[in-house]
Amino acid sequence: MVASDRPTSGGSVTVNAGDGYDQPLKKIFVPDLLARWPFSRRLNQHHSKVSAEASAWLESLKVFSPKAQKAFDSGKFCLLSCLCYPIACEEHLRSGCDFMNLAFVIDEFSDVSEEGEVRQQKSIIMDALRHPYKPRPTGEWVGGEVTRQFWERTIRNASGQSQKRFIAAFDEYLEGVVQQAIDRSEHRIRDIQSYFHVRRRTIGARPAFALLELGLDIPDEVISHPTIEDVVVASIDMIALANDIASYNVEQACGLDGHNIVTIVMHELDTDVNGAMLWVADRHTKVETKYFEAVTATPKWGEPIDSQVREYCNGMGNWVRANHDWNFESERYFGTKGLEVQRKRWILPMPKDRLKGREDIGPVLIE
Incomplete structure (x- = not known):
C-alpha cells in the first residue's frame, strides 16, 4: 500500500464531515510497528532509585488532586525515561524523569485549556527556564515551579550546548501546544501534511533529544547538518505515529482525537479506523527506511565528534x-491490559464521551 492509497479494512465505521463519525466496530486493530526495528528494550540501571525520587518530588508539589495523582502515577512516566535513557548517569536520568513528569503535566493542563490560557502557561514555563533561580510569584500556576525546580537541578550537570538546545526546543514544543489549542477551539481537522508540521512539535521529542546531549558537546554545525536533521525528523515521526495509535482510543473517548493521525487519515482518505491503522503502519515502515538511510549517510567529522x-x-x-514499549507497559492508554493488547493486537472501542466531564484536571484511570 502506498501513501496515496485509500485503505479499507471491511469495517463499518463511517466518516461524516458534518457530525463526526459513528464507531460500531467491535474491534480496533493495533499494528505492530516495530516488528523489524533492531533496537531492543533496555532499562537504566538506576531506574528504581531515581524513579522513586522523581515521583515523590512531583507528588510533593501537589499538582493534582489525590485521585488524579493516582491516575498520573499509573502512567509510569519515569519508566518511560528509564527506557529512553538507558545509559544515562544517575543525575542525567533524574533530569529525564523530571522532564517527563513536567511534559505530561503540561499535557494534562493544556488539553483542557483555551488558547489564551495555554499561551500564559507557555510564558510561565519559558520564564522559569530562563530564570531558574528566581522565586516564582505567589499564586502562579504550579507548572512554573515544576519547571523551575526541574531546570535548576538539571543545569548543575548539563553541558552548555544541551542547555541552549533544550530551551530552544522547549519553546518550539510549547508553540506547537498553543497551535493545538487553537485547532481544538476551532474544531479543526488538519490534512496529513499540515498535521505532521504541528505534530512534530507537540510530541515534545526535540527537547527530549536535547537531554541525550546532557553529557555531550556536539558543535552547532554538526547538530544542524541536514543528514542529522533527517535522523531527527524520522525518529520524531516514528514516535508520534506510535503514540497516536496507542492514544487514539482514549482520545476519541474524551473528544481529543482531532489531533491524532488516525482521525486525520480517516477524514482525508475517507477510510475507517482500521484502514487508518494500516495506513499508519505503512507510513511507519517508510519512515524507518529514511532513518537508516540518514544514519548511513552521516558524514565523518573525526573524533571525539563522531562517537x-x-x-x-x-x-x-x-x-x-x-516509547513503543512504554505505550503498552504504562496504564495510560490501555489500563492494566497493555501487554495483552501488545500480544493480541486489538482493542475494544471505548464509548464516545466516556471520559468527558471530569471534575479534576489530570488523568483518569483507564479500565
Missing part, C-alpha cells in the same frame, strides 16, 4: 523502541 554523534543517533533510535 558523540553515533551515541546521539543511537539514542534517538532507542527512543523509538522505548
